[in-house]
Amino acid sequence: GHGVTAMGRDVAAPADHVPAPGRDVTSLTADPRREADVRVTLTARKQRFRPAAGRLVDGYTLNGTSPGPVIHATAGQLVEVRLVNESVPDGITLHWHGVDVPNAADGVAGVTQDAVGVGGSFTYRFVADRAGTFWYHSHQMSHEQVRRGLLGALVVAPAKGTGAVDGVALLHLYDGVRTVNGREGDVRVEASPGARARVRVINTENGQTPVWVGGAPFRLVAVDGTDLNEPGPVRGTAVMVTAGGRADLEVAMPEDGSPVRVHIGGPTGVVLGSRAYDAPAVPRPAATLDLLSYGAPAPIGFDPDAADRRFVYDIGRRPGFLDGRPGLWWTVNGHMFPDVPMYVVAPGDVVRMRIGNHSGETHPMHLHGHHAVVLSRGGVRATGSPWWVDSLEVGNGEWYDIAFVADNPGIWMDHCHNLPHAAEGLVAHLMYE
């Protein structure tokens, strides 16, 4: 096979792999003659820019900014994004984190496409089939290119408007400086007294981050682009947002016109208000919302007890050689990258996976192309709203049972979204037979 680069290292491409004919995914790819509803060109450059006050960053931009522009679509629309590489020497791709795109649009360099070299372009086409909060980022040397700026938000609005004020809060670290939407200070969102405001928090950092609200109770209405069922009001409790994950908070603005502060990992974040934006900072609450029991149960649409496949994804660490470099490397079921066997499924399978971690560190695990429902943590069953994830924080010593339906044929990464960990081999793949 030809040498290609994924996650910052050369891996051998499965040169003779021909994807099996699986379930028809034309609903996602859409008729090739169908006119795109949302059409965007993103041009990537190597550039020195100023995301935070007074600080210059050597990095990469999309259309001259980092984060790149927020892409807005409505559920059901066909999105077409043309990615142009003007001057990023290592080549680039775009991955649509949390959108269950057709495999050819997944943007994984070395697996679903080759990286786009300088002077090249690539067009991604997919139907934004569900409303929710997503993001996009380069998936070529991602530990380096995401950190340096090749990322942005993707918001898919429901086909019927909700009437809520809508704000995006993309958390990112530039050279150690914490920013929201590329700024160091507060992001202000206009919301009048009595209004409902939805704040879409996107965590693009390598670690989980707490989010809390001062000045009003809130409801956590969606996680990883999926609405929760009957979420109740939360007060004095923080929400942890997984690395790569998203949390949508809905705040009922106070009738007396006082502003509300949504803290994103620290004193700053989003201030919602109409006249005043001087909402005081409040300390982080000690309690954290447990999604295992939040919201009300509802059918998940399949029976995880009648699983067709049961897999274990057991994360450990041991000394060895990776690309000839000695070190202490991550293992999956005892195997080191790239010798991790693929998880093989057939279209339509109900898949259960037990993710365990005894590696000494925390890992935010991200599955491409699918959403999985959390069944239990440490043997404690989920009792709240179906908790659908594409990014799940698995602490050292923890284990989760998750389940999903294999309904999107292709080869899909299932990796740690602490991106340096992925570059250190915490990567496995799901493949359809």
Ligand code: C2O
């Ligand atoms: Cu957000 Cu494989 O990544």
Ligand code: CU
């Ligand atoms: Cu990790």
